[in-house]
Amino acid sequence: MKRSVHSLLGVGLVGALLVVVLLGLVWLPYDPLAIDLDHTLAAPSLAHWLGTDEFGRDVASRAMLGARISLLIAIQTVAISIVIGTALGLVVGFLRGWTERVIMTFSDALLAFPGILLALALIAVIGSSRHSIVIALAVAYLPATIRVVRGSVISIREREYVEASRVAGDSALYTMWRIVLPNALPPILVLATSLFGWVILSESALSFLGVGVPPPLPTWGNMLSSARPYMYAASWLSIAPGLCIVATLLGINMLGDALRDRLDPRDE
Amino acid sequence: MSAPLLTIDNLRIEAGDRVLLEGLSFAVAAGERLAIVGESGSGKTLATRAIPGLLAPALDRVSGTIRFEGRELTALGDRGLRSVRGAGIGLVFQEPMTSLNPALPIGVQLAEGLKLHRRLDDAEVRRRSIDMLARVQIADPESCLARYPHEFSGGMRQRIMLASVLLLEPRLLIADEPTTALDTLSQREVLQLMVALTREMGTALLLITHDLGLVAEYTDRVIVLEKGVMVEEGETAQVLARPNHPYTAKLVGSLPRKDGDRAAIAPDAPAILRIEHARVDYPGKPGLFRAGTPIRVIDDVTLDVRAGEIVALVGASGSGKTTLGRTALGLKPLAGGRILFDGKDITRLDRVGERAFRRDAQLVFQDPFSSLPPHFRIGEIVGAALRHVPGLSAADRRERVRATLDDVGLAGFEDRRPHQMSGGQRQRVAIARAIASEPRLVVADEPVSALDVTIQLQVLTLLQRLQRDRGFACLFITHDLAVVEQIADRVIVLEKGRIVEQGPTDAVFAAPTHDYTRRLLAASPALALTETLAAQQ
Incomplete structure (x- = not known):
């Protein structure tokens, strides 16, 4: 009962987000990049639902465009990190031996740096753009993914049904892909949803530090960071993107939990 | 005969809307050895946990009366029950690996009960502990006190468990499948010790087991439980030789029998x-370098x-x-x-x-x-080895799976998943998987x-x-x-x-x-x- 309320809420929040993003493709209330110096820092009104920023740009329009950019970054980053991390974690956890030692040494070396610092360094090297943010964050979160997948694969490879697959004559690749991976999916799914949250927050942090998506393109993160000086004078500038981030994370996490419960074959 | 040590009358246990145990009544006399027999789900463990009040009160509702030495246990509060547990009723559980605390030395764990119930000084506690360890035939009981549970094998741990329980000289010992986790040899040694010591100390023994062999050898009387209902009670030898209830007969009939008409294998067969x-x-355990x-x-x-x-x-x-x-x-x-x-x-x-x-x-x-594998359907599991048979079409494979399932008595189970089946059915699937490729x-x-x-x-x-x-x-x-x-x-x-x-x-x-x-x-x-x-x- 409580579970279904959670998944409904998750579906609702994520659905609403998608509607906003799709709507933003065809229609925005104002041009999100248009500067209007006559109406700077205007409070929310019928004309500007969420007010305007220090350049007079419409906050609602910018939040809608920002949703698209932030989500794209998050989806790309999570996809890259999870796909590569799962592949490596699966191979490493299943084969063990020297493959594991080599890959885990590199992964642990990466893990020793704080994620944000690593991303900062990478962006400093490859330059600041949307793609470099995706790459930097994907690399920064890769070691954590490898660790999680490897741990769950190691516990699964000792199960008797994995041995049974060997007795049946299956190749190692088949066993990994068809027997081990499906059973390792639930923790990976949970990781993917929390990773989604971390990436959105990290992208905000990078923007805050000035190496995020370059202006004038809006993301929720750089909207938050540019709103900082006006925290008291124009609180709506921080509240709008902040609420967007909170609602998105909440929705994604609830959806992830619901998905994991549905995927468990023991749960009918 | 004097009043029985333990009398259980009309015991009923429910969890949620399910009745797990109903109308159970029996008595244990002082010094008697009684077995409770039943398969998994028969309620035998529940019944014995209910006696010292060890069931989860929020989950299980217990009604009926449990009288121990004239005291009504169901009416006692937690404080009262604590004085009965240990000193009056001792418990030995199935899993010796988890019932001893791995973080404390044996001596401390043995002393715990004595200090709680008997108020003895340290020297006396030590003397009694060593004495009891010697009685359960632990070699070198003195050094044993300072050692930790992981240094002992399963059989040894179960003896230590037994020693810690018997130290308090309980009037009733409840042993819940005490030797199921042990191998044949240690099983015998532990049970013989248990029987010998309880006889010496005049302790009554309530042995919960699924093993009729143990019942026959070690107990005087037996109670048979089926799905939460007592179906038979009587002298052990009597019940096993001439079971009255069909379920008891089925249990006795399930003992392995010799297969007489088996053709001998030719000695020169390849x-x-x-x-x-x-x-x-x-x-081995690697060192640092x-x-x-x-x-x-x-x-x-x-x-x-x-x-x-x-x-x-x-x-x-x-x-x-x-x-x-x-x-x-x-x-x-x-x-x-x-x-x-x-x-x-x-x-x-x-x-x-x-x-x-x-x-x-x-x-x-x-x-x-x-x-x-939990995410596969039975048909896929049974057909696993058939994927590697050259020249077998998908239709042939399905047919082979169908025939094999039919052969193990699971016709039409192709689309089920393992968790929807009982243990016996799953083992049939495992057998079908093994024989499908005609090994x-x-x-x-x-x-x-x-x-x-x-x-x-x-x-x-x-x-x-x-x-x-x-x-x-x-x-x-x-x-x-x-x-x-x-x-x-x-x-x-x-x-x-x-x-x-x-x-x-x-x-x-x-x-x-x-x-x-x-x-x-x-x-x-x-x-x-x-x-x-x-x-x-």
Whole structure:
């Protein structure tokens, strides 16, 4: 009962987000990049639902465009990190031996740096753009993914049904892909949803530090960071993107939990 | 006879809207030994947990009366119950690995109860602890006090557990499957100690078990539970020899029986599996800067399994029998020796040969709950080995799966998943998976020991029939000698990784030559019971 309320809420929040993003493709209330110096820092009104920023740009329009950019970054980053991390974690956890030692040494070396610092360094090297943010964050979160997948694969490879697959004559690749991976999916799914949250927050942090998506393109993160000086004078500038981030994370996490419960074959 | 020590009247336990136990009434006299027998789900453990008030109060509703030494236990609060537990009623649980606290030395754990209930000084506590450890036959009880549980084997831990309970001199000892986790030899030793000590101390014993062999050997009276209802009660010998209730009769009938009409295997039949001087090492515990010294688990084992033959591999836990079974299938690396399947060394097969070997040699696992992949449907699981049969179309494969499932009595189960089936059904699936590719050798690793008694017989009979119909050779790994007598042509006894005795089953059972085999045979209560019952008929 409580579970279904959670998944409904998750579906609702994520659905609403998608509607906003799709709507933003065809229609925005104002041009999100248009500067209007006559109406700077205007409070929310019928004309500007969420007010305007220090350049007079419409906050609602910018939040809608920002949703698209932030989500794209998050989806790309999570996809890259999870796909590569799962592949490596699966191979490493299943084969063990020297493959594991080599890959885990590199992964642990990466893990020793704080994620944000690593991303900062990478962006400093490859330059600041949307793609470099995706790459930097994907690399920064890769070691954590490898660790999680490897741990769950190691516990699964000792199960008797994995041995049974060997007795049946299956190749190692088949066993990994068809027997081990499906059973390792639930923790990976949970990781993917929390990773989604971390990436959105990290992208905000990078923007805050000035190496995020370059202006004038809006993301929720750089909207938050540019709103900082006006925290008291124009609180709506921080509240709008902040609420967007909170609602998105909440929705994604609830959806992830619901998905994991549905995927468990023991749960009918 | 004076008033009974424990009287249970109309005990009823519910959880949610399900009744788990209903209308249970019985009494235990001082010094008496009573067994409660039943299969999983019969409520036998629940009933005994209810006596010292150990059920979860939020989950389970208990009604009825439980009187112990004239006191009504259900009316006592938690404080009152605590004074009864330990000093009045002692409990020994099934799993000695988890019932002792791994973080505390044995001495501290023994002293705990004495300090709580008896208010003795340290010297006296120490003296009594050492004394009791000596009585449960722990070597060097003094140094034992300072050691930790992980330094002891399962049998030793269960003795220590017994010592800690008996230290308080309870009037009633409840033992819940106390030896199920132990191997045959330690099982016998622990039970004999338990019976001898309780007799000496005048303690009544309530033994909960699913093993009729133990009941026959160690108890005076028996209660049979089926699905939360008591179906029979009486003198042990009486009940086992002439059961009144059909369920009791079924339990007794489930004891392994010798298969009389089995055709003998020709002595010159070709060996399908030949293990020559096999040695297997496990890596030892590594030091900080060096690899560990390997531990030898299989030491110079040579054996044959002939086509169509059932060979039982017998030994206590830790004897290496499971490892040997895996080694025969090429699942464990050899440190020395060879394994020949059909005359060919299995480590030197080419791709085609390897495929053929995988089809021809199959494995049935002990635990049907962990050997089936949870996300597959039964049809896919059974057809797993068939994917590697060359030239078999998808339709042929489906047909083979259907026929195999039909053969194990699971017709139409293709679309179910493992979790929708019972333990016995799952083990049938595991057997179907093993025989679907029409193998010539099946290694069965304790295939019935995780199942309930009545299911055991069904699965064993099934395996026997399939073997007769299809003629595969079988290496049957077990610790249960009664099962060996029922199905095996030949028996091989393994001790500490070495073969100590082998020969035709009848000959070995009639005249064991090795001391270890004799001890194993003597320690098999089910075997003794089968013989007694056969003699009576």
